[in-house]
Amino acid sequence: MANVLVFGAGRSAGSLLLELSAYCRKHGHVLVVCDAHIPSWLEENGIQHQIFLLDHESSRKKWIEWSDIVLSLMPPALHLSIIHDCIQFRKHFINASYLSPEIEALRPQIEATGKLFLTECGLDPGIDHMSALAVTKSIKEKQGVIQSFTSFTGGLIAPESDTNPWHYKISWNPRNVVLAGQGTARFKQEGSPRLLPYHQLFSRTFSMEVPGLGTMEGYPNRDSVSYMPLYGMEEVSTFIRGTLRYPGYCAGWNALLQLGLTDDQVLIPEGIKTWSELLHALLPHIPGATVSQRLSAFLSKHCSSDPTLLEQLHWLDLTSDRPLPPGSITPAMALQALLEDKWKLSSQDRDLIAMQHEWIVQFSDGRKKIKSTLLVKGKNQHQTAMAQTVGLPMFIAARLLAEGQLSLTGLHRPLHSLLFEPILKALESYGIHFSESEEEV
């Protein structure tokens, strides 16, 4: 019998908690869920929970000492204190966030625990690594030489729930949506390292065909380069990891960026109370022109004259008297509040996860493009596609640990076949499986 502790009961936690709860009940394990706010559906599903604040050190330590396996769905910055306690009390730890330099620095202490600390075990990062490495392994077994690898993932809306000119609703952390891509992206393309500054990120996008969705767009993630050695692809000529969107989204987002609305540093001056006043403050002055006219002129000059752009921005009420949220806020904070409303996923909406890897490989008998594509739709409000794809890999890793089927210890991403093979196999039984296609190129 194992004690299982989960930190985080937020919007991506549904699938993890429902599966973990059913599994624990069946096998006599005890599950406790901790968060500052506990949603009512936990109670409705009979899931044990504790309301608590992570920085309440003594109760955090008490619960971690009690547990055998700790899972965290907290925001990235909040994992560190949990990891410190898991080291102190020698507990297994699993999360779905990027392995930060701060966690990397704890590698020796983590190894000394003799337990598994598994990071990046969600969707992106997570399933992207696992599925890419599984196909890469089979390519290498066939003596294929990989020349190009690209991988794009998007948390999207299912076509039947796509009801706005952005073709987007928010299925994950809205702050990450607003701050996406800030910094300069690094990747490799056609033999050369490449840098793509933030202010060009959404206007120099990549186009790709995704079976089942059609032509899609993507922009590179901030740092692709550091994953080349982790994927065993130091020698490939092109290597890009990025974010997938429906066509039109990036052009619209580029307009918000060029306007200055994604800035999270400057405070909006006190006198500005409405969105049209904020646009008035940001747009170049044109004597006698309305805010809408100035917006059109700005878009023509800095973005494009495509009428879709104006439609997207008007649909967001950017030139209306809609009030800004009160308080000392940045444009990015105002935009986040607006988008949380405008791009709200309703209880009837179905979200969609799309992931596509593409390899160009030289085999002894020819050059091939191999595509591996995942499409997952949400089942309901708690088991969104996002919740399934983020939470189920974590659940499966916890289950394998509880069953003694994972012998690895120390700090890991799911880059080892001892991790990705059983997890991918188990994901298939939840309908999370990739379709592959090949063509000569």
Next chain:
Amino acid sequence: MANVLVFGAGRSAGSLLLELSAYCRKHGHVLVVCDAHIPSWLEENGIQHQIFLLDHESSRKKWIEWSDIVLSLMPPALHLSIIHDCIQFRKHFINASYLSPEIEALRPQIEATGKLFLTECGLDPGIDHMSALAVTKSIKEKQGVIQSFTSFTGGLIAPESDTNPWHYKISWNPRNVVLAGQGTARFKQEGSPRLLPYHQLFSRTFSMEVPGLGTMEGYPNRDSVSYMPLYGMEEVSTFIRGTLRYPGYCAGWNALLQLGLTDDQVLIPEGIKTWSELLHALLPHIPGATVSQRLSAFLSKHCSSDPTLLEQLHWLDLTSDRPLPPGSITPAMALQALLEDKWKLSSQDRDLIAMQHEWIVQFSDGRKKIKSTLLVKGKNQHQTAMAQTVGLPMFIAARLLAEGQLSLTGLHRPLHSLLFEPILKALESYGIHFSESEEEV
């Protein structure tokens, strides 16, 4: 007899140290200069000095305890430990840097010392405040209602030393030149608060006529708004503080920014060894095109087709095989190293400080535009215009303190007539004086 301690013997310290040294010798005061690197001209001028590191706490405290007046020309981040010691030992303190929130938080402790802590007492900030407030005071005495106030300052090169297509050489901290304007600028224009994002800062510039120089350009400083109450100008319709440049500089700098060369976050990938390779990494791919052709295409699309732009960038060797500095560096760090070489002020060059305030004022007998303009040229390598205008206000404040002519205590900027009137008067004897002009508008 007073003991005077100066931290900082760098490139802006010449005028302060030469004047202070002569003054101390004449009046029986003792001057000691502390820095990690002591330039040889101090020795040649018989100025007492100590080589020392600011973070060597015991010697820092020993010297501050010894002194009566402490002046600091250290970089902004390094003032704080000095100020803490000046509070502990109750010593007067003077610098030429912005009053930071960290220093503001020490206001009660500073007031308890009964000593004067005078910040922003250099050029910009410093002379700009003092000269603006002196004219503003006389306007208000004449019952004028200020409708608009703009103030632009530039550390420039004298026309006779202007030998490059940027019309610029570096006369102050080169890192500040490269990182200038990062963030979104806040100001007020024609009755409305305005925000100007960094990626548009150098393409939406202001034009102005400066007597003696002709048509010049300026871009707003990051935060003008917070100076409105300090200048007693809460009610004005337009309020902008900014940076002055010769025409053409901002368009060129905008190209460097759009290319991504001012990014100080991302590390240049390891394989990139030359400037043309860095441009290759940053420019959009065009099959078969050279880096120069891609640069031209990029400039036409994102900046302008003005041939001056290409001339400026080629003059910087951006498309050449010139090696990048070694090590893990950002584009901004590489650019700084390049500009420190290309924009080097030679010993024969004369630098130039230009400052211009403009008021639009409603008087009972009409509406007037009042201009107040300062032009200061460098005398020699140590007494550059920058060194004179940054250092002499600090020297004069120290002299007034030594002579018991400043009765203010606590934390101040030179915004009080008890400070700006005697300092401006003394600056005139060094040839630092403003020319005023008025016209009906």
